[in-house]
Amino acid sequence: MPGSDPADGDFVDTIALAALEAGAQHSVYVGMRRVLLCRVDTDVFAFRDACPHALQPLKGGAITGTTIRCPKHGACFDMKTGMPQNGITKASLELYAVRIRDGIVQVDAGPDKRPNPYQQFGG
Amino acid sequence: MAGDELKVVRGFSSKASPLPQDLLKADTREVPAGLLATGTYPSADKTIALNRYCSPEFAQLEKEKLWKKVWQFACREEDIPNVGDRIPYTVGDLSFMIVRSGPSSFRAFYNTCLHRGTRLCDGMSSGESVRCPFHAWEWNLDGSLKNIPSRWDFPKVDSEKYRLPDVKCETWGGFIFVNPDPDAAPLSKALGVLPEHFASFNPAERFTAFHIRKKVRANWKITMEAFLESYHVVETHTESLGFTGDASTQYDVWDDGASHISRLITPSAIPSPHLGDHASVADAVNQAFQAFALAMPGVPVPQYDPASRLNGRAQVAEWRRQMMGAGLGRDFSNVSDATMIDSIQYYMFPNFCPWFGEGLPLVYQFLPHGDNPNESIMSVRLTVPVPGGGAPRPPSAPIREIDFDERFDAVPEIGLLAIIFDQDMGNLPRVQAGLRGAEPGHAFATLGRYQEQRIRHFHDVLDRTLEA
Numbered sequence: 398m399p400g401s402d403p404a405d406g407d408f409v410d411t412i413a414l415a416a417l418e419a420g421a422q423h424s425v426y427v428g429m430r431r432v433l434l435c436r437v438d439t440d441v442f443a444f445r446d447a448c449p450h451a452l453q454p455l456k457g458g459a460i461t462g463t464t465i466r467c468p469k470h471g472a473c474f475d476m477k478t479g480m481p482q483n484g485i486t487k488a489s490l491e492l493y494a495v496r497i498r499d500g501i502v503q504v505d506a507g508p509d510k511r512p513n514p515y516q517q518f519g520g
Numbered sequence: 521m522a523g524d525e526l527k528v529v530r531g532f533s534s535k536a537s538p539l540p541q542d543l544l545k546a547d548t549r550e551v552p553a554g555l556l557a558t559g560t561y562p563s564a565d566k567t568i569a570l571n572r573y574c575s576p577e578f579a580q581l582e583k584e585k586l587w588k589k590v591w592q593f594a595c596r597e598e599d600i601p602n603v604g605d606r607i608p609y610t611v612g613d614l615s616f617m618i619v620r621s622g623p624s625s626f627r628a629f630y631n632t633c634l635h636r637g638t639r640l641c642d643g644m645s646s647g648e649s650v651r652c653p654f655h656a657w658e659w660n661l662d663g664s665l666k667n668i669p670s671r672w673d674f675p676k677v678d679s680e681k682y683r684l685p686d687v688k689c690e691t692w693g694g695f696i697f698v699n700p701d702p703d704a705a706p707l708s709k710a711l712g713v714l715p716e717h718f719a720s721f722n723p724a725e726r727f728t729a730f731h732i733r734k735k736v737r738a739n740w741k742i743t744m745e746a747f748l749e750s751y752h753v754v755e756t757h758t759e760s761l762g763f764t765g766d767a768s769t770q771y772d773v774w775d776d777g778a779s780h781i782s783r784l785i786t787p788s789a790i791p792s793p794h795l796g797d798h799a800s801v802a803d804a805v806n807q808a809f810q811a812f813a814l815a816m817p818g819v820p821v822p823q824y825d826p827a828s829r830l831n832g833r834a835q836v837a838e839w840r841r842q843m844m845g846a847g848l849g850r851d852f853s854n855v856s857d858a859t860m861i862d863s864i865q866y867y868m869f870p871n872f873c874p875w876f877g878e879g880l881p882l883v884y885q886f887l888p889h890g891d892n893p894n895e896s897i898m899s900v901r902l903t904v905p906v907p908g909g910g911a912p913r914p915p916s917a918p919i920r921e922i923d924f925d926e927r928f929d930a931v932p933e934i935g936l937l938a939i940i941f942d943q944d945m946g947n948l949p950r951v952q953a954g955l956r957g958a959e960p961g962h963a964f965a966t967l968g969r970y971q972e973q974r975i976r977h978f979h980d981v982l983d984r985t986l987e988a
């Protein structure tokens with residue numbers, strides 16, 4: 398579902414904020430992107446659930462402060478800026494804008510550009 | 521070797537995740553005979569010397585003894601739909617121009633001008649004749665010499681001797697193959713079991729819905745081998761485990777000396793055996809629905825129905841039959857569950873990987889890039905059945921080039937496949953870099969006896985080919 402005002406980005410509803418307790422992580426699909434939602438105290442961070450080192454899921458990675466550590470090979474990222482914190486990758490997290498509307502976590506992961514290969518012909 | 525007496529374990533299953541042949545018994549439709557057939561080539565241990573992936577001498581040997589001598593997959597007929605259309609097929613520093621010379625005839629020529637050597641065709645192009653961009657020497661579509669500007673200046677050029685040199689060119693199922701060896705046996709000998717196994721799938725009646733060419737910083741064999749086994753899924757595609765029978769994958773090899781074919785069947789909509797006997801089948805089905813739906817935006821994602829008389833795999837298959845049937849105006853009602861949802865990939869030596877079925881109807885092609893043994897090109901197509909009901913054949917998708925440092929992520933139309941390919945692509949330059957720095961006493965790869973047997977078979981055939 399797109400956000401109420403189409404002019405202000407591509408925010409889509411994900412889960413209720415109440416379902417994301419402090420310290421919790423939850424992965425959702427936004428279009429074709431798997432997005433990891435992480436709650437730290439009152440902040441919610443959203444980023445692509447694919448570590449830029451080898452594109453593995455970050456879900457389940459240990460969180461210290463606002464740093465998440467990838468469970469696979471140990472890359473660390475600051476969830477506020479997306480910046481890598483050690484040398485294993487120089488690439489940053491793909492961060493997405495988050496807002497809360499009516500108690501729902503909304504995420505803007507950009508426009509969805511997928512055509513449907515089975516629906517564009519015949520039928 | 522003592523190890524050879526060990527019994528081969530043919531895949532690893534769980535209570536929640538049976539082996540493919542057991543899943544086929546529960547199929548709601550008649551299963552194509554090819555899927556029930558099993559390979560005849562024995563599995564065994566093998567180590568592979570790593571220098572064959574990086575030595576320029578080995579690449580040169582491959583050019584002379586492999587690429588100049590065997591049937592290889594060049595392109596699809598629909599890439600050059602009209603008479604006079606042509607497209608290059610470039611393998612290392614060899615290049616051939618594939619031309620539609622008549623309504624249903626094809627020819628392949630060395631892609632080199634007989635005047636001073638210019639490459640004649642750099643990409644999809646068209647015309648009644650083939651004309652060199654440098655001085656305009658020109659040939660007819662049958663290869664006969666048409667014109668030489670300032671013909672008076674070339675009194676010794678005999679038109680018959682200046683026909684464009686051609687190479688053998690044959691087709692099967694809409695696929696075009698070439699063989700530069702003038703003494704080669706017909707293509708049919710090299711196809712082996714493919715025509716029989718693909719009879720129900722009818723690859724000729726499909727079109728290319730997307731076509732990507734990716735440059736990779738790894739030897740063509742490293743790139744190819746990464747796609748011949750499902751052993752890497754547990755580590756490289758972890759998020760697929762919920763709905764993929766990776767460890768239960770069935771591998772088969774057929775080799776009669778003239779044809780060298782292998783296959784894998786990775787079942788879908790069941791949990792990975794790695795997740796144990798109590799892994800959730802319902803979750804597997806829901807994740808499979810989600811994965812297929814990712815390539816179909818706007819289509820509601822169904823949910824597993826525990827009350828249905830159909831098992832989970834059959835539910836996903838039935839939804840796919842209806843979606844594809846409605847979208848394409850074709851009838852899929854007799855197509856087996858496995859054909860609708862599983863990942864079934866064939867390989868024909870040396871560069872041709874056609875997938876079977878609607879689960880993942882891809883075609884891969886693997887090629888060396890120039891004369892650099894550390895680089896390759898992988899081409900990926902998705903083929904879709906041509907629409908029924910008299911609708912016109914859709915045009916073949918243009919080729920989307922992805923450079924070394926670009927990701928498949930730049931092509932959103934491929935849905936979930938983008939991240940899967942990018943995960944694979946991430947490994948390849950690491951393998952190439954690592955193998956070049958191996959300790960000399962351990963400069964070999966060690967293959968799993970069952971799960972990596974297709975790689976072993978490939979190297980057996982490569983050895984035979986290079987020694988010939």
Ligand code: FES
Binds near residue numbers: 448449452472
């Ligand atoms: S995938 Fe995250 S550190 Fe390697």
Ligand code: FES
């Ligand atoms: S674990 Fe297989 S190549 Fe490293």
Ligand SMILES: [Fe+2]
Binds near residue numbers: 746756757940944
């Ligand atoms: Fe892979």
